[in-house]
Amino acid sequence: MPELPEVEVSRQGLLPYLPGQRLLGAIFRTPKLRHALPGELAARLAGLRVDAISRRGKFLLFDCQCASGGGWLILHLGMSGSLRLVDPGTPAQKHDHVDLVFSSTVLRFRDPRRFGVLLWHEGSTVDRHPMISVLGIEPLSDEFDDDWLYAATRRRATPIKPLLMDSHFIAGIGNIYAAESLFRAGISPLRAANRIGKERYRHLVAAIRSTLQSAIAAGGSSLRDYAHSDGGLGSFQLSCRVYGRPGEPCMRCNKPIRAVRQAGRSTFYCPHCQR
DNA sequence: CGTTACCCCTGGAGGC
DNA sequence: TGCCTCCAGGGGTAAC
Numbered sequence: 001m002p003e004l005p006e007v008e009v010s011r012q013g014l015l016p017y018l019p020g021q022r023l024l025g026a027i028f029r030t031p032k033l034r035h036a037l038p039g040e041l042a043a044r045l046a047g048l049r050v051d052a053i054s055r056r057g058k059f060l061l062f063d064c065q066c067a068s069g070g071g072w073l074i075l076h077l078g079m080s081g082s083l084r085l086v087d088p089g090t091p092a093q094k095h096d097h098v099d100l101v102f103s104s105t106v107l108r109f110r111d112p113r114r115f116g117v118l119l120w121h122e123g124s125t126v127d128r129h130p131m132i133s134v135l136g137i138e139p140l141s142d143e144f145d146d147d148w149l150y151a152a153t154r155r156r157a158t159p160i161k162p163l164l165m166d167s168h169f170i171a172g173i174g175n176i177y178a179a180e181s182l183f184r185a186g187i188s189p190l191r192a193a194n195r196i197g198k199e200r201y202r203h204l205v206a207a208i209r210s211t212l213q214s215a216i217a218a219g220g221s222s223l224r225d226y227a228h229s230d231g232g233l234g235s236f237q238l239s240c241r242v243y244g245r246p247g248e249p250c251m252r253c254n255k256p257i258r259a260v261r262q263a264g265r266s267t268f269y270c271p272h273c274q275r
Numbered sequence: 276c277g278t279t280a281c282c283c284c285t286g287g288a289g290g291c
Numbered sequence: 292t293g294c295c296t297c298c299a300g301g302g303g304t305a306a307c
Contacts, residue, residue, distance in 0.1 A: 079300035113285045115301065158278065167302070175300070263279065
């Protein structure tokens with residue numbers, strides 16, 4: 001399941017190959033992806049050059065410009081999406097929904113559960129797209145620190161864990177990394193956000209940073225050759241200390257990990273170590 | 276405005 | 292073994 005680190009590693013893996021390449025076109029095998037308009041998109045893309053690839057939260061942003069103007073491809077991998085670079089003519093398999101065709105390679109998007117998103121935004125900037133403009137702070141940016149988090153939570157009575165996962169608040173923290181970061185910071189996922197002090201938020205910011213960055217590092221080190229690796233990006237998910245381990249002993253205190261539901265999502269934590 | 280329930284989708288796991 | 296149900300995930304939308 002791609003979270004921010006997987007998306008970032010995907011971006012880094014594509015950087016040696018795509019920027020500077022010109023799109024010949026696109027092939028859509030699935031009539032309707034979420035929010036996408038495949039027909040129009042396929043026609044619009046031909047002739048554009050990918051100038052840069054950036055990331056916002058879990059969105060990959062392909063800057064596709066040309067002399068007569070261009071726009072941005074906005075891609076979200078959902079929960080089961082993956083990208084790979086294949087040679088032209090490589091047969092598509094089940095769930096291979098979209099090909100972005102370049103002269104010497106093809107960027108292939110596979111997404112079995114089809115929660116992914118592929119959108120086009122006309123123009124030179126993507127900041128004002130309705131799905132991008134509403135995104136919250138980047139958790140790996142310098143602006144994200146204990147001062148920011150403390151101030152931003154003073155009027156939020158919601159439990160901290162669903163707030164961490166709210167992409168309008170912080171962009172890119174999913175269920176797994178929210179649980180793992182809270183465990184490392186020793187904060188209960190049930191605690192109201194406005195009842196956590198600045199010192200504890202300092203620990204949480206550090207935990208979020210280190211959890212995300214170590215996952216990116218792990219992915220980067222496992223990423224040898226994006227173009228020729230068969231499986232695209234392997235799952236390089238960090239080894240979880242609480243996520244998916246209900247009933248198992250806490251690695252710190254040996255008491256059992258508890259599972260609860262918050263806002264419709266499962267939450268795993270150690271009631272003894274996390275307060 | 277803040278918060279929650281539900282929906283989209285498919286495959287895998289577990290029960291019978 | 293096969294069929295059924297449940298669950299996972301992110302983010303939009305509707306509703307409270």
